[in-house]
Amino acid sequence: MVTIQIRDLVSGANTADDGIVVFPHLHSAMASGARFVVSFDRVQTATSSFVTSAFVPLLKSFSFGDIKKLMRVTNSTRQINQMIKTRLERAALVNA
């Protein structure tokens, strides 16, 4: 299973620019159609700007259901998980 290590791509999940770097990697993994892992090892927190740039644009190409089916977020924190889940849920609702 492919693992995307966020810290291998950016120094932190802090800014929209960080999210823009991560987005193509998530998009490519989603496009493969296979299950994959996103690891937040050594990342404490994620801002809304990061999640809005890295995760939310996936909804233009994939359904929220597909994202939940294929993407496994590990080595994360409660704050990061809540931010990803909340932002994706809200964006999916707006897109619906």
Next chain:
Amino acid sequence: MIDFEKLTFIEPAGVVFLSNLIYWLDHHGTEVELINANGNVSAVRYLDDSRFFEQHCGQKIRADSTPRSTTIPLLRIAPSRSHDWLEFTLLPWLAKNIGLTQASFFDLKTCLSELFNNIKEHTQLEIGSIFVQHYPNLNRINISLADFGIGIPEKVRQVKPGISDSDAVVLAVKEGFTTKSIPGNAGLGLDLLLKCVVGTNDGQVTVYSGHAIVRFLRSKKGIINRPVEDVGLCPGTTIEINLRTDRIVNLPEEREELEW
């Protein structure tokens, strides 16, 4: 000329506000002279220990002045460096001083990261000032942060012309409101800050910007605001965060997996 003769007390927000005002004046070509800063007066000693005079005069008032254990002294910081500062300076300091895990402050750290992202977006010089004061006897932490961008009211008037300064601040903290200056800005910074500090922690947030001072606090009705009109001018934005340390939940440092 800024005269310190009658200064007998200063709040942490006043430290960053005054510091930012001096930088703002200097940036606009005004020569600023600080006079009558008497090292025997407690407010001046507080400023001195906060490295205020070191920053603005190049030297301390008193030779033995040193940052107090209950403060993180005044710091000018670029948003690009702020995230490292939050992770490697602020969180370890908070965890040590309050006796909780760093994970207990992750929500607060995220809110401050969002504020620094806002500074980067809205400030020409991309510089913010921050000062942190712990009041152990009051179970309170004060974090004051300031920038000298165009200020919230001016920014909001770009999309809502004619709105008053205090109404603009109240609008800017509403969930989903954004001036959409850059892609990726979801307009969640101030909204998240209020939820974290006022909603969850029962603390207070005060926003000074333009001619507005608006304090946000919790009541039985939820988060309410108390605007104060005609209070003079705050160039840029100063945000004062008052956290209750006795209401912060000690969270485990363990990592977890997202459950959809």
